[in-house]
Amino acid sequence: MKFCSIIILFSFSFGQSLDQLDLNLKKLNSVLETASRSSQKVFVDDFTGLL
Amino acid sequence: MLELYPETLIPVEWHSSGFTPGGSDFDIPAYSTRAALYNVGGIPHTQWNGTESTVGGFPNGNWQAFIGDFTNIYNGMVGNDTPYEIEINGYAGNTVNYDVTVSMDSDMSNSNQKVDIFLVEDNIWSYWSGASSYHNARNVAREWLASENMTINTSGQNETFSGSFNYNDNWNSDSLQIIAIVQNYSTKQVYQASIVNINDMDPDIDDDGILNNLDNCLESWNPGQEDEDGDLIGDVCDPCNNLVFSLGNSNGDTDVDGNPLVDIMDVLTLADYLAFDVQDNICQEPTLNINQDNHINIVDVINLVQQILNGG
Numbered sequence: 001m002k003f004c005s006i007i008i009l010f011s012f013s014f015g016q017s018l019d020q021l022d023l024n025l026k027k028l029n030s031v032l033e034t035a036s037r038s039s040q041k042v043f044v045d046d047f048t049g050l051l
Numbered sequence: 052m053l054e055l056y057p058e059t060l061i062p063v064e065w066h067s068s069g070f071t072p073g074g075s076d077f078d079i080p081a082y083s084t085r086a087a088l089y090n091v092g093g094i095p096h097t098q099w100n101g102t103e104s105t106v107g108g109f110p111n112g113n114w115q116a117f118i119g120d121f122t123n124i125y126n127g128m129v130g131n132d133t134p135y136e137i138e139i140n141g142y143a144g145n146t147v148n149y150d151v152t153v154s155m156d157s158d159m160s161n162s163n164q165k166v167d168i169f170l171v172e173d174n175i176w177s178y179w180s181g182a183s184s185y186h187n188a189r190n191v192a193r194e195w196l197a198s199e200n201m202t203i204n205t206s207g208q209n210e211t212f213s214g215s216f217n218y219n220d221n222w223n224s225d226s227l228q229i230i231a232i233v234q235n236y237s238t239k240q241v242y243q244a245s246i247v248n249i250n251d252m253d254p255d256i257d258d259d260g261i262l263n264n265l266d267n268c269l270e271s272w273n274p275g276q277e278d279e280d281g282d283l284i285g286d287v288c289d290p291c292n293n294l295v296f297s298l299g300n301s302n303g304d305t306d307v308d309g310n311p312l313v314d315i316m317d318v319l320t321l322a323d324y325l326a327f328d329v330q331d332n333i334c335q336e337p338t339l340n341i342n343q344d345n346h347i348n349i350v351d352v353i354n355l356v357q358q359i360l361n362g363g
Contacts, residue, residue: 039130040100041059042060043063043230043241047095047098
């Protein structure tokens with residue numbers, strides 16, 4: 001019984017670590033995707049001739 | 052400001068007939084159309100990314116007094132996220148051919164979304180009687196080359212707009228630049244802009260020896276221009292072989308000889324499409340309009356079943 005409890009406790013802890021790793025990887029993926037998004041230039045219709 | 056931000060600030064200088072250097076040819080008919088877009092009344096008027104404007108001022112041409120306002124507007128816009136990237140390629144020979152390719156890295160509706168393409172001439176030294184001084188006119192609008200509806204709306208898609216123009220003897224060909232923008236004509240917002248000198252355009256962006264305007268795969272090396280299904284899209288960049296995804300063969304399966312296999316599975320695929328709007332792949336939809344009436348409906352199911360029963 002004690003042995004089973006240890007196994008269950010170990011599996012639970014290990015599973016939580018994997019969940020945290022997966023969450024961090026998803027966050028990193030989101031940051032990288034955002035960083036690679038196109039960056040806007042500024043366009044001006046200049047009705048002055050003096051820009 | 053162009054000296055400060057040469058890479059990220061892209062202006063087009065529009066001239067009305069009443070506000071242009073004496074004896075110049077800067078005023079073009081397109082001025083009225085572009086000015087009407089923003090209800091331009093008094094000059095001077097600057098419109099930033101289609102949405103913010105500065106109107107009036109500039110006594111004796113003293114635009115420098117507004118540099119602070121201009122810089123604030125610029126800083127609020129530059130570098131913002133946008134789903135669009137624009138590349139301008141082409142070849143400047145006796146005629147100038149251009150290819151403007153817009154690509155998307157995130158989804159955005161294409162409703163009222165247009166691609167506008169302008170030809171400008173940079174660095175024209177000219178005398179302004181109103182300011183009693185000479186001025187280096189930058190990016191003077193020479194022609195409004197195109198205004199096209201955009202059809203793409205999904206990350207990963209791209210669309211190319213091609214055209215050409217002839218030189219005018221009054222222009223300095225070394226100073227000609229093509230500007231392309233993506234603008235929403237409902238909100239007037241400009242989402243992206245790009246500029247290139249016509250002499251810096253890449254005539255063959257995939258270096259396969261086939262000029263861009265003749266290449267059936269613009270960005271994929273294919274010197275042989277193979278096109279098995281004859282749809283003018285080269286095999287190396289064609290996601291759909293129309294010889295396989297023929298009418299009725301919506302799941303794209305083939306027999307042992309590679310011929311399209313139209314069977315009950317295609318009927319089920321068509322039923323899924325009608326009932327649940329399910330599309331398994333991008334090649335599917337054209338194959339579902341069995342009776343070619345531009346509507347995919349129950350009539351196409353009946354026609355497909357008949358086709359199968361008749362051994363076709």
